[in-house]
Amino acid sequence: MKPVTDWIGLDIGGANIKLAHESGLAFCDPFCLWKAPQQLAARIKHLLQRASDTLWDEESLCPNFGVVATMTGELADCYPTKKYGVRHILNSTSEAVRVSLGTEVPLLIYSTSGFLPHVRAALESWEAVAAANWHGLAQFVASWQLNRTGLLFDLGSTTTDLIPYSQGKVLANGSTDCERLHWGELIYVGTLRTPLCSLIQELPFRGQHYPVAKEFFATMKDIFLLSGMIAEDEEDFDTADGRASTKELARGRLARMLCLDSESYTMEDAQLATEYVVNCYQEVLGKSLVRHLSQRKESEWDQIVVSGSGEHLARSIAQKVAPGIEIVSLRDSWGVEASTAAPAFALAKLASQLYPREGSPS
Amino acid sequence: MKPVTDWIGLDIGGANIKLAHESGLAFCDPFCLWKAPQQLAARIKHLLQRASDTLWDEESLCPNFGVVATMTGELADCYPTKKYGVRHILNSTSEAVRVSLGTEVPLLIYSTSGFLPHVRAALESWEAVAAANWHGLAQFVASWQLNRTGLLFDLGSTTTDLIPYSQGKVLANGSTDCERLHWGELIYVGTLRTPLCSLIQELPFRGQHYPVAKEFFATMKDIFLLSGMIAEDEEDFDTADGRASTKELARGRLARMLCLDSESYTMEDAQLATEYVVNCYQEVLGKSLVRHLSQRKESEWDQIVVSGSGEHLARSIAQKVAPGIEIVSLRDSWGVEASTAAPAFALAKLASQLYPREGSPS
Numbered sequence: 045m046k047p048v049t050d051w052i053g054l055d056i057g058g059a060n061i062k063l064a065h066e067s068g069l070a071f072c073d074p075f076c077l078w079k080a081p082q083q084l085a086a087r088i089k090h091l092l093q094r095a096s097d098t099l100w101d102e103e104s105l106c107p108n109f110g111v112v113a114t115m116t117g118e119l120a121d122c123y124p125t126k127k128y129g130v131r132h133i134l135n136s137t138s139e140a141v142r143v144s145l146g147t148e149v150p151l152l153i154y155s156t157s158g159f160l161p162h163v164r165a166a167l168e169s170w171e172a173v174a175a176a177n178w179h180g181l182a183q184f185v186a187s188w189q190l191n192r193t194g195l196l197f198d199l200g201s202t203t204t205d206l207i208p209y210s211q212g213k214v215l216a217n218g219s220t221d222c223e224r225l226h227w228g229e230l231i232y233v234g235t236l237r238t239p240l241c242s243l244i245q246e247l248p249f250r251g252q253h254y255p256v257a258k259e260f261f262a263t264m265k266d267i268f269l270l271s272g273m274i275a276e277d278e279e280d281f282d283t284a285d286g287r288a289s290t291k292e293l294a295r296g297r298l299a300r301m302l303c304l305d306s307e308s309y310t311m312e313d314a315q316l317a318t319e320y321v322v323n324c325y326q327e328v329l330g331k332s333l334v335r336h337l338s339q340r341k342e343s344e345w346d347q348i349v350v351s352g353s354g355e356h357l358a359r360s361i362a363q364k365v366a367p368g369i370e371i372v373s374l375r376d377s378w379g380v381e382a383s384t385a386a387p388a389f390a391l392a393k394l395a396s397q398l399y400p401r402e403g404s405p406s
Numbered sequence: 407m408k409p410v411t412d413w414i415g416l417d418i419g420g421a422n423i424k425l426a427h428e429s430g431l432a433f434c435d436p437f438c439l440w441k442a443p444q445q446l447a448a449r450i451k452h453l454l455q456r457a458s459d460t461l462w463d464e465e466s467l468c469p470n471f472g473v474v475a476t477m478t479g480e481l482a483d484c485y486p487t488k489k490y491g492v493r494h495i496l497n498s499t500s501e502a503v504r505v506s507l508g509t510e511v512p513l514l515i516y517s518t519s520g521f522l523p524h525v526r527a528a529l530e531s532w533e534a535v536a537a538a539n540w541h542g543l544a545q546f547v548a549s550w551q552l553n554r555t556g557l558l559f560d561l562g563s564t565t566t567d568l569i570p571y572s573q574g575k576v577l578a579n580g581s582t583d584c585e586r587l588h589w590g591e592l593i594y595v596g597t598l599r600t601p602l603c604s605l606i607q608e609l610p611f612r613g614q615h616y617p618v619a620k621e622f623f624a625t626m627k628d629i630f631l632l633s634g635m636i637a638e639d640e641e642d643f644d645t646a647d648g649r650a651s652t653k654e655l656a657r658g659r660l661a662r663m664l665c666l667d668s669e670s671y672t673m674e675d676a677q678l679a680t681e682y683v684v685n686c687y688q689e690v691l692g693k694s695l696v697r698h699l700s701q702r703k704e705s706e707w708d709q710i711v712v713s714g715s716g717e718h719l720a721r722s723i724a725q726k727v728a729p730g731i732e733i734v735s736l737r738d739s740w741g742v743e744a745s746t747a748a749p750a751f752a753l754a755k756l757a758s759q760l761y762p763r764e765g766s767p768s
Contacts, residue, residue: 119665121647124658126667175665202621221665225617230665232619241604242620255587257594258604259564260622285483296486303481303537303583303592305488 047401048110048150052095053391054088055177056113056133058120059201063091064389065099066396068382078120081132088140096145109145112395113137114154114177114387119221130170134163154180154391156219159398175221177387178230182207182214184390185349187397189372194347195336197362198386199354201236204329205229206336228332233325235274235354238264239284240301244324247317249302256301260284264325266294270318273357326357330365337366345369351386409763410472410512414457415753416450417539418475418495420482421563425453426751427461428758430744440482443494450502458507471507474757475499476516476539476749481583492532496525516542516753518581521760537583539749540592544569544576546752547711549759551734556709557698559724560748561716563598566691567591568698590694595687597636597716598627601646602663606686609679611664618663622646626687628656632680635719688719692727699728707731713748 055062058077064070071094075087092111100107118129134153141151152159153166156179160166166173182196186209193210206229208215218224225232233243240262246253263284268274269291280289287293292306298317299309337345348366350358351374362371374383382389417424420439426432433456437449454473462469480491496515503513514521515528518541522528528535544558548571555572568591570577580586587594595605602624608615625646630636631653642651649655654668660679661671699707710728712720713736724733736745744751 119662121649121662125669127669222611222616222670225619225665226614228617231617232621232665238620239601239603239622241601249584252588254584255590255593257587258600259594260601287483300481300483303587303594307487307489308584 046108046148048108048395048399049401050099050107051110051112051392051395051399052092053180053385053388053393053395054091054111054113054137055385055388055391056084056088056115056117056137057177058117061087061091062385062388063095064382064385064392065095066389066392068379068389069095069098070381070385070389071095072385077117078122081120081122084117084133085136085139085143088137089144092140092144108149110150110152110395110399111137111141111145112152112154112159112391114180114391115173116175116177118174126174127170130174131167134166134173138163152395154394159395171220178205178207178224179214179216180394181205181351181387181390182209182216184394185209185374186214187212187394189347189349192346193340193344194349194372195333195345196349196351197333197358199329199350199352199358200234201353202232202234202238204231204233204332204352204354204358206231206332208336208339228335231329231332233328234264235268235352235357236263236265236282240264240267240298240321243328244321247298247302248320249304249313249317254302257303259300261300262294262297264321265289266297267318267321267325269294270298270314271322326361326364329358330361333361333365337369342366342368347372349374351375351383353384355383408470408510410470410757410761411763412461412469413472413474413754413757413761414454415542415747415750415755415757416453416473416475416499417747417750417753418446418450418477418479418499419539420479423449423453424747424750425457426744426747426754427457428751428754430741430751431457431460432743432747432751433457434747439479440484443482443484446479446495447498447501447505450499451506454502454506470511472512472514472757472761473499473503473507474514474516474521474753476542476753477535478537478539480536488536489532492536493529496528496535500525514757516756521757533582540567540569540586541576541578542756543567543713543749543752544571544578546756547571547736548576549574549756551709551711554708555702555706556711556734557695557707558711558713559695559720561691561712561714561720562596563715564594564596564600566593566595566694566714566716566720568593568694570698570701590697593691593694595690596626597630597714597719598625598644600626602626602629602660602683605690606683609660609664610682611675611679616664619665621662623662624656624659626683627651628659629680629683629687631656632660632676633684688723688726691720692723695723695727699731704728704730709734711736713737713745715746717745 051066053064061073115133118126123129155172156176190212196207198205217227218229224230241258277289295314296306347370348362349372413428415426423435477495480488485491517534518538552574558569560567579589580591586592603620639651657676658668709732710724711734
């Protein structure tokens, strides 16, 4: 088999498929896996085709591609079990790679114990393959920041990862998501999907605190729309009530948390509530961060690496909680494109480090 | 106008339309208002027709019907504002009554300050008409239990009402839902819809407590399916993942709260978690109950009236919190049928008390 010249990382999630080339080129396909799992192979094919078309200039030699894949999509509720989901995603990925790039292209699968050379091996170790994308990212950060002791603080749209590393090694206690919840390495709080009722018990309103409705009326997306951190999008209906992602409608969703409506709840009311929720939110994540940092003396921490769609929030929480520790931004270091597909990019880089161009996996 | 011989109460909610005759005959139409508001008038018509057909035996004289209506459906998110919702529901109800029962049939609208004689008056006082069904029920309980001091503890599928009354009068501090949240007279916790993540921060699992996913993965319905309080229903897909209301699938939804799946989470695991959640749930409602009871000496309370789809839970909470106070069950007192449509039944009874057969409202 010819040596691989171009590694492509794939991160197959429940709401997005992300692809990154080791150069930093990246694509994201917003694909609701749970709505149409049978379309998965076609969507991956399309994404690989786009990447291949962009990377292969007609006048240059055809690159020898290698693909390395990870996933979280097996958690989508179209799959009766995780194992079933892992198998379906592996088979879909394998089919897509064969059809788009050829049968000779190597497909590695990332697991929490390293790369697996083919789908068969990955199926056998499906538990280490399921939801392993956090590990791929942490592993690459650890090797990129070799000789440093740090904490990866990845604040995503649905969940947050807090992963310690040192001397090139990931020092996570948990391996599965359940274990990671237990160790505070996975915190099921993000910048978009988190229901407000899961985070707060009450909201301030005209001088008093009111208990909120324990109901799925509003999410963190509404809060960050109102705070201006997220741009409005008239076409994005992925909200608690299926209406658009605008400030006006976010105000209405927030009003429902107090059994009010948009006529009885002004934008000023909503802005005050937003500040309150952002504080609660930062407090929840700040406490988790402190718990991790308390495992070592502060002087032993070299850095906190912040990343994810909530990177700048992660930065401000880290600055507040640990002002003496250096903060490294993946966005600044890798660029917006690669950092948006960070696990996919990390895998492509890891594979190219492990299998330099002189040789490739057999 | 002829005197009314038969009062019919209508309670138009977001998920059910309930109708009750003052005799205790009652019907419930499970109708998702937010999905098809334009069908509302037709659904009410159909329900009135069923009632009229059942009540009017061909051989007897045609009854002179009167209708009294209340609502909570204006909160459904198909309506941009509550005011808009109240108007649409009033107009739909008025149309349905005219078409089904005739233009001469009186239609009263219940408000927190009493009956309003027609739709025009109700539109002017829409704020007192919105979500007033709790008041109608409490008012009838207060007059039924005349000379008693008590607390109505109505544990419904979505929310819980705790309303004190004495000497035939409702003693609520709040009038709107927002005020009622503030006073603890409305607690936005019920037996079915409440998201688990809004109620609990962690779950026990094999000897330890695990933080849960702050995500809309499971609801109280799953807990009460697992506890056996609610019967399984293969045809009921009103769950967090849109799958059926069975114990097996409830176990899978609960597993997701810990990022597990049905293969890694046994029925025994689920049963232990269920006990824990039921305890938390009873504690939340128990605290609210204690807060209300603490407003008077225990000896001044004659009774706690329990009702709603969670009536027997309300009873067991009340027995634990206030073992010395008599408990009155609406189900035992009024029968299953009338108590299931309690506010509609209460309104029909209130109207027939206020307008006895000798005369009717002009």
